[in-house]
Amino acid sequence: MAVELFIQHNSTIQFxxxxxxxxxxxxxxxxxxxxxxxxxxxxxxxxxxxxPVKLTVNGTAMFYGFVFKKKRDKxxxxxxxxxxxxxxxxxxxxxxxEGLKASDLLKxxxxxxxxxxxxxxxxxxxxxxxxxxxxxxxDMIQSALDETLMNTKQLYVLYDDAGKLTLKNxxxxxxxxxxxxxxxxxxxYESSIDEQTYNKIKLAYNDExxxxxxxxxxxxxxxxxxWGVLQYFEEVQTKTGASAxxxxxxxxxxQKTRKLTIQNAxxxxxxxxxxxxxxxxxxxxxxxxxxMVVNKVTHTFRGDEHMMELDLIGGEFx
Numbered sequence: 001m002a003v004e005l006f007i008q009h010n011s012t013i014q015f016x017x018x019x020x021x022x023x024x025x026x027x028x029x030x031x032x033x034x035x036x037x038x039x040x041x042x043x044x045x046x047x048x049x050x051x052p053v054k055l056t057v058n059g060t061a062m063f064y065g066f067v068f069k070k071k072r073d074k075x076x077x078x079x080x081x082x083x084x085x086x087x088x089x090x091x092x093x094x095x096x097x098e099g100l101k102a103s104d105l106l107k108x109x110x111x112x113x114x115x116x117x118x119x120x121x122x123x124x125x126x127x128x129x130x131x132x133x134x135x136x137x138x139d140m141i142q143s144a145l146d147e148t149l150m151n152t153k154q155l156y157v158l159y160d161d162a163g164k165l166t167l168k169n170x171x172x173x174x175x176x177x178x179x180x181x182x183x184x185x186x187x188x189y190e191s192s193i194d195e196q197t198y199n200k201i202k203l204a205y206n207d208e209x210x211x212x213x214x215x216x217x218x219x220x221x222x223x224x225x226x227w228g229v230l231q232y233f234e235e236v237q238t239k240t241g242a243s244a245x246x247x248x249x250x251x252x253x254x255q256k257t258r259k260l261t262i263q264n265a266x267x268x269x270x271x272x273x274x275x276x277x278x279x280x281x282x283x284x285x286x287x288x289x290x291x292m293v294v295n296k297v298t299h300t301f302r303g304d305e306h307m308m309e310l311d312l313i314g315g316e317f318x
Contacts, residue, residue, distance in 0.1 A: 003301045004056040005037065007067065009047045016045055019077060021302030022055065024063055026159070028273040028295045030138050032086035033160055035063050041076045053082040054162070057301065060269045064163035084160035085115050089137040097130045102144035102156065105130065106167055109137050118164025121172075125152050128238065150248050151241065157274030173275050174291060177268055179310070180280040185264035187281065191256045198232035198253040199223035201246045205239040214239055218246040220254050258314035260292060267306030271297050279312060 005022060007014050016039035023036045035055060039045065047067060055063040069081035091113060097105070102123040110117045125148045132140045145156050155170045200219040207214060216239070224230075232249060236242050260279065271277065276291040296311040 001301075001304050001306055002056075002058050003306075006054050007039075007047045008052045008054075012046075014045060014047065016040065017042060021300060021305075024055065024299040024301075026273040026297050026299075028157060028293070029142055032089070033063060033065065033084035035065060035082045035084075036080070038077050038079050041072070041078055053080075057269050057306070061162035062269055062299070065160075085163065085165055086138075086158075086160050088113055088115060089141065092134055092136050093140075094133045094135070095130060095140065096132075098128065099126055100130055100144075101126055102141065102148045103167055105144050106141055106158070106165065109141065110165055113137070116164050118161050118166040120165070120167045121156065121169055123148050123152075123156055123167070124154070150245055150252070153248060153251070159272060159274060168274070170274055170276065170293065175268075175270055175275050175277050177271065177277045178280060179262055179265060179277050179312075183265050184262040184310075187263065188261045189281075190259045192259075193227050193230065193256055196253060196257050197227075197255065198230045198249070199227060200229055200231040201249045201253075202231060202233045203242050203246050203249075204233070204235050205237075205242055206235065207239075214242075216242040216246045218243075218250040220250065223254055256314070258292075259295075260310075260312040262308075262310040262312065265308045265310060267299055267301075267308050269299075269306075271299075271308060271310070273297055277310075277312070 003022070005015070005018055007016060019038045019040060025034045035053060049067050049070065051067045053063070053065055053067060054061065063084060065082040065084035067080060067082050068087065071079040100108070102125070103120050106120060107117065127144055127147055130144065132143070141158060145158070149155050156167055157170050157173060158165070158167050160166070201217065203216040205214045205216070232253060236245070271294060273294050273296055275294045277294065278290065279292045280289045292312040292314060294310055295313045298309045300307050
């Protein structure tokens with residue numbers, strides 16, 4: 001396995017000696033890609049915060065980002081943390097826009113904050129009004145993607161593809177990769193109705209002209225009998241499409257959430273947060289032989305060894 005890591009300082013490209021390998025952590029939403037490594041302070045090695053860092057594995061660029069943290073000790077080593085472009089989506093701003101799609105919003109933000117764009121798939125759904133005050137760019141984009149999901153049942157994933165912001169429909173991110181008892185050293189599985197599970201959806205529209213409140217309700221009586229009433233409530237700005245939105249939310253949230261963690265799986269450079277992999281495991285309440293979505297992956301490179309830890313979530317929406 002050929003792992004290559006370089007740091008560019010001004011016009012000089014340096015290939016430092018990396019101790020104890022490197023860790024690349026990618027999450028599906030709200031968090032930048034993070035590369036952690038330790039370098040030996042050899043003669044001529046010189047780099048600073050903001051310098052570009054690139055990680056290539058067997059010719060595949062897996063990470064391109066920038067040095068954000070340096071920590072050194074008297075032993076002559078430097079611990080480095082680099083983040084990809086998504087780090088700049090932590091900036092806060094205020095926007096008011098009408099008639100934008102989530103993909104349009106991403107392009108607008110990328111232009112305003114000088115971020116490099118790659119493949120941005122058209123999200124299709126036009127959001128009537130976007131009003132965001134003092135919110136992170138991450139939250140703005142995620143709110144637009146959430147509204148797109150509720151109205152179209154299409155889930156999109158935003159990630160940095162080695163230096164280019166990329167937005168893809170999750171259905172295009174399936175991999176022919178099998179995770180079973182042979183490919184993972186150990187796993188832990190959790191099923192829950194404690195978070196993100198709702199069997200009753202109530203949307204309210206306040207009509208300022210009449211002074212009356214209209215309610216739009218979708219519910220699953222059988223699941224309410226089984227689990228008790230788990231209600232989602234939201235005030236909507238327009239009643240147009242509110243009934244359909246309630247139905248869409250019920251379909252999305254009226255189920256158990258499933259989380260599966262796989263330790264020490266054999267590494268695959270194609271796996272990133274948002275990828276879907278085939279899982280074939282007996283998990284007790286279910287026997288899986290279907291796609292699950294990678295919510296978080298940590299790639300560890302040490303010598304000739306490439307291992308992964310995967311946090312997977314139930315793939316009912318794929």
